Amino acid sequence: MSDGAGRPLLEVEALEVVYGGAVHALHGVGLAVRAGEIAALVGANGAGKTTLLRAVSNLLPALRGQVTAGRLAFDGRDVTRTRTDALVRAGLVGVLEGRHCFRALSVRDNLVAGGLGRGSGRGAVRADLERVYGLFPALAAKRDVAAGLLSGGEQQMAAIGRALMGRPRLLVLDEPSMGLAPKVVEAIYRVLTGLNRTEGLTLLVAEQNVRLALRHAHHAVVLENGRSALAGSAAALRARDDVQALYLGGAARAASDRSPDSRVRAPA
Template sequence: MRDPAVLLHVNGVEATYQNAIVALHNVNLTVQRGEVHALLGANGAGKSSTLKAISNLLVLERGQVTAGTIRFDGHDVARTTPAQLVRLGLVQVLEGRRCFPNLSIEANLVTGALGRSASRAETAVDLERVYAIFPRLKARRRVAAGLTSGGEQQMAAIGRALMSRPRLLVLDEPSMGLAPLVVQDIFARLRQLNREDGLSILVAEQNSTVALQYADRATVLEAGVTVLNDTAKALRQREDIQHFYFGRDVAHQAPALA
């Protein structure tokens, strides 16, 4: 029987690339409605592969889920196209921001409304909502995305996803390459969206310090296997987590470039 409180359920998922390279061995996680859930692990732990499996995007990299099940709001992800998942409310922001560099910030944002066939009026309303969340984007809305900073591009990528009106926003390493203050600002705004709009968020992060600061619960991966599921508060209180699973104290890592 389906639990109405569960928005996403990943059960015993295994995945391979090119029918030879095993990326995921046994991944299990559950995202409750209205929560921020962090997917943690060192580089190569399987975070990106897990997110691509959740969005049914593995096939784009000659990958496939070979065992287990993924259900989003009761829908079998394996039987649902990525475009259908977006219309159902599962929207992913891929690693590396992936903006259209020659398009303006505003044009990048508008592309997010195309997948749900939004009217011009709906698009205008959603644009103002995104600009209220990320005021820097409004000031830079006429600038080509390729000429903006990494932080602004990440905000644009998130804003584009919000234009699709997601119920579950999936983010892959949103802090990568960004200055600590920019990262804190982005996570704070995501948390605000979660609290004010009830938006569910699944965020994969190598920077466990910032992720656990804003998450409700977390799942830790190691070599493609789920090794921990717990509340963020409980994991924050365990100093051994970062040393054992991430190989270093990420709270003392060198600052990222702006």
């Protein structure tokens, strides 16, 4: 975790986003992610989490979205003026919601694509492949299988593995737990938090599963209707009565909170 010194790796200030010139999706959202930190975006479906991650990766123009106000910077560079491929090469790599894989390609070829996107040479790609296989043994066992034939959990591992092939400085993940069995979710988060602890990998994770996000993050921002409703350390947010009541189920589910496989979701 960051010691808090210096400029944040990612800075979002008073961000406003509009789709199609008419639909206001974000209203003055702010966020700072320091190197070595796990930051979580939490809130109900439709709160604006995915839109914020699209803005961070400069993917909005492809979806008729536009940043109309505010500041968005990765390592000091203006994200809105930087092509997405340049952001990837600079170390900002995303995993989109929905476990996007090249379904007709093998697991290995999907992973190699992540290395090529960064511009890695053959030796670096081979080394990174072995690293990813070590992190996700299920992928090593199915390296020659078409990604479209994998289970949902394996496809998510492949998507994350492909992103790790890009050697990210900031890994951005949109709903990595969605639709997956609790044991698979725990395995994926064990890898991600392990990389944060051992390598200092910085993570920005959007999760509708608020309990899960606050259990693993250092810092979190709660979005409601496109606005930053709350922000602070994950531990402090877990202890707040309003967060308990709205997102964690309150005292009636305290016993459930002690279960590592609990999957209470935020209200729709």
